[in-house]
Amino acid sequence: MGLIIATVNMKGGVGKTTLTVNLATCLAKYHGKRVLVVDLDSQISATLSLMQPQDFAKVRREKRTLGQLIYKEIKPNNRIKRTTEEVIQSDICQIPELNLLPGDIDLYDEYLVSELLHKKASNQENCDFSDVWNGFEEELIKGILEPVVNDYDFIILDCAPGYNLLTRSGIVASDFYLLPARPEPLSVVGIQLLERRISKLKNSYGDDSCFKAQLLGIVFILSSGGLFDRYYKQVMQRVTTEFSPAQMFENRIPMDVNVAKAVDSFMPAVLATPNSSGSKAFAKLTEEFLQKVGNSNNLYSTSQPPMNVVNLE
Numbered sequence: 001m002g003l004i005i006a007t008v009n010m011k012g013g014v015g016k017t018t019l020t021v022n023l024a025t026c027l028a029k030y031h032g033k034r035v036l037v038v039d040l041d042s043q044i045s046a047t048l049s050l051m052q053p054q055d056f057a058k059v060r061r062e063k064r065t066l067g068q069l070i071y072k073e074i075k076p077n078n079r080i081k082r083t084t085e086e087v088i089q090s091d092i093c094q095i096p097e098l099n100l101l102p103g104d105i106d107l108y109d110e111y112l113v114s115e116l117l118h119k120k121a122s123n124q125e126n127c128d129f130s131d132v133w134n135g136f137e138e139e140l141i142k143g144i145l146e147p148v149v150n151d152y153d154f155i156i157l158d159c160a161p162g163y164n165l166l167t168r169s170g171i172v173a174s175d176f177y178l179l180p181a182r183p184e185p186l187s188v189v190g191i192q193l194l195e196r197r198i199s200k201l202k203n204s205y206g207d208d209s210c211f212k213a214q215l216l217g218i219v220f221i222l223s224s225g226g227l228f229d230r231y232y233k234q235v236m237q238r239v240t241t242e243f244s245p246a247q248m249f250e251n252r253i254p255m256d257v258n259v260a261k262a263v264d265s266f267m268p269a270v271l272a273t274p275n276s277s278g279s280k281a282f283a284k285l286t287e288e289f290l291q292k293v294g295n296s297n298n299l300y301s302t303s304q305p306p307m308n309v310v311n312l313e
Contacts, residue, residue, distance in 0.1 A: 002034070002152035003293065004145065005216065006170045006177040010197075011190030012161035015180040015221035017045040018259060018269075020158040022279075023178075025268040026286035028098035033153040036088065038145070039066060039103030040166045046158035047102045050092050052266050059089065059102055067104030069144045070166075074112045084147045093267050099152075107166060134205060137165065142173040161190075163197055171198060172205070176216035176296070181239070183220055183232035188239055191218065216292055218243065219285065220252040246292075251285040253278060 007020045020037060027033040039046040047056055059065060068082045084101070092098045113136075121132045145155060157170040171177060177198075181191055198213070205211045220236055240248055253259070256278030262269035270279040 002036075002149050002155050003176065004149070004155045004157065004174045006157040006159055006167075006174040006213065007180060008157075008159040008167060008171065008177050008194060009179055009181060009190045010162060010193040011186055014161075014182050014190065015219075015253070016161070017041070017049060017158050018221065019178065019180045019219055019253075020046055020156050021049045021268045022259075022270050022282040023286055023289060024154070024156050025093065025095065025098060025270050026283055027154060027289075028095050029270070030283060030286065031290065032097060034097050034099075034151065036099045036101060036148065036152045036155045037092075038101040038141075038155060038157045038170075040107075040141070040157055040170050041103060041160035042105055042107050043160070044103040044105060047100065048266055049263060049268060050098075050100050050266070051089065051102070056102060060104065064089075065102045065104040066144075067107050070108045070140070073140055073143065074108060074116055084144055088148065093271055103158075110165075113165065130204075137169045138172050138205070138210075141166065141169040145173060163194075168201060171201065171213050172211055174213045176293075177213050178216055179218045180221055181218055183222060183235040185235065188235060191239065214296075215247055216289075216296070217247055217249045219249045222252060222255045246295075249285060249288055249292075251281060251288050253281045253285065256281075 007016045009016055024035045024037045028035045037046055037050065044056070051059075063080055064082060064087045066087065068080065069084060069087060072078055072081055087101060089100045089102060090096075092100045117129065117132050117136055120136075121127050121129045124132075141157070149155065157174065159167040159170050179191055179194065181188060195215075202211050202213075218239065222232060254277050256269070256276055258273040258276035259269040259278040262272040265272045269276065270282050273279055
């Protein structure tokens with residue numbers, strides 16, 4: 001059975017998509033791993049980092065996006081019933097081992113979700129609405145991925161910033177989550193907020209649930225250098241004191257304009273400019289990722305308290 005990894009941070013612009021697509025590509029191209037990227041963000045950044053806009057437009061016209069799979073769960077009587085296998089795009093970037101479950105700019109309608117869950121709660125005696133919500137949240141992404149989870153070594157979820165339904169459902173469905181961050185105060189606050197909310201989310205499901213997501217590691221993606229190096233090191237030091245070494249990635253992604261420019265070619269930097277400093281860093285990070293996964297049973301000998309970078313109470 002493949003491992004499901006969520007890439008997540010409360011703050012946007014910290015490199016979630018960049019990490020997702022480059023890590024996935026390295027795993028497939030250089031390590032022969034079967035990898036599926038799932039775009040859970042309505043900004044479809046991961047989708048457009050792996051396929052041309054005209055190809056996505058065609059896929060969307062054919063109703064072969066994640067949005068159709070979610071809509072099928074919300075409206076079971078919908079006449080268009082795509083399966084997960086039918087929606088997945090194969091041989092992404094001409095890499096046989098790399099597949100994509102494309103996102104959509106319209107992933108779900110919050111009103112329809114609320115209506116569905118309200119009806120379910122009303123039709124059951126002595127039913128708590130929160131239990132119905134948790135059940136739907138727990139099964140949504142897990143149910144979509146269940147038919148194909150055995151086909152892959154890794155399924156990597158590119159989550160939206162914030163803490164919406166799909167992000168929570170993705171975390172609940174995952175074995176591990178990656179936390180990309182820039183060495184900047186607001187990005188670090190995003191780590192703190194996410195850790196607290198995941199702790200509350202886990203508690204809401206109780207000890208008997210199948211909630212198993214653990215932090216695989218924090219990845220620093222640097223936004224600049226030069227005069228800012230000393231400041232960034234101070235910020236990173238504040239984070240490293242709150243987490244065990246096993247919860248930090250030693251390899252960090254340097255500032256590299258080639259990583260940003262790769263977006264213009266609609267492919268990951270590791271394919272567009274494989275010899276750039278950023279691409280080489282992603283290759284090393286991928287090796288460390290595989291080591292961490294292999295040593296996952298020993299990652300957490302002691303539980304870590306929520307970090308206290310700033311006081312948000």
